[in-house]
Amino acid sequence: DAKTTQPPSMDCAEGRAANLPCNHSTISGNEYVYWYRQIHSQGPQYIIHGLKNNETNEMASLIITEDRKSSTLILPHATLRDTAVYYCIVRVNNNDMRFGAGTRLTVKP
Amino acid sequence: NAGVTQTPKFQVLKTGQSMTLQCAQDMNHEYMSWYRQDPGMGLRLIHYSVGAGITDQGEVPNGYNVSRSTTEDFPLRLLSAAPSQTSVYFCASSRQGVVYSPLHFGNGTRLTVT
Numbered sequence: 001d002a003k004t005t006q007p008p009s010m011d012c013a014e015g016r017a018a019n020l021p022c023n024h025s026t027i028s029g030n031e032y033v034y035w036y037r038q039i040h041s042q043g044p045q046y047i048i049h050g051l052k053n054n055e056t057n058e059m060a061s062l063i064i065t066e067d068r069k070s071s072t073l074i075l076p077h078a079t080l081r082d083t084a085v086y087y088c089i090v091r092v093n094n095n096d097m098r099f100g101a102g103t104r105l106t107v108k109p
Numbered sequence: 110n111a112g113v114t115q116t117p118k119f120q121v122l123k124t125g126q127s128m129t130l131q132c133a134q135d136m137n138h139e140y141m142s143w144y145r146q147d148p149g150m151g152l153r154l155i156h157y158s159v160g161a162g163i164t165d166q167g168e169v170p171n172g173y174n175v176s177r178s179t180t181e182d183f184p185l186r187l188l189s190a191a192p193s194q195t196s197v198y199f200c201a202s203s204r205q206g207v208v209y210s211p212l213h214f215g216n217g218t219r220l221t222v223t
Contacts, residue, residue, distance in 0.1 A: 042214075043113075043199050043201070043215055094210070094212055100151045102151055
């Protein structure tokens with residue numbers, strides 16, 4: 001299984017874009033990149049996923065490099081409610097999906 | 110539509126006691142799983158199931174049993190609780206299929222073993 005590397009923590013100013021990086025240099029051709037987040041002590045929440053094309057939804061954008069060895073989750077206008085731990089996961093599907101330590105994003109006023 | 114429901118929300122056990130953490134979903138999801146989360150750490154997968162009658166181990170299965178007799182329910186059993194099992198337990202479910210279905214998580218069960 002491909003492993004992911006994320007910075008342990010990041011800060012972002014409210015209203016600015018938050019760019020969260022993830023390295024997954026051993027990703028296989030059929031593995032997707034998934035992003036989830038966990039606000040305080042709640043259960044994780046799905047954000048977005050992609051295979052090789054950039055993706056955008058109402059929550060965020062996902063930029064995947066052409067070689068697929070890294071990706072960036074972009075929250076275009078971060079709010080205080082976006083303060084959370086963000087998990088980048090590389091898997092074929094939900095079966096046996098594993099969450100690492102993630103990146104703790106703090107949005108500051 | 111309740112989603113994923115976990116009971117109880119809180120539980121205190123003594124070492125050696127047994128109990129079952131309940132997880133039920135009303136979305137007709139084929140896939141269900143159990144995670145534990147220790148303070149300051151990410152989630153670790155305990156067991157998962159891709160359908161009724163099918164279960165498999167995750168990365169930390171020791172000390173836990175599961176069964177899946179119905180699509181809706183996926184109980185997690187602790188046969189002899191140990192202090193090392195003090196944690197927050199999350200249950201999750203999703204559809205299985207060609208089109209990706211995100212994991213839906215419950216609100217967690219906070220377990221303390223003394």
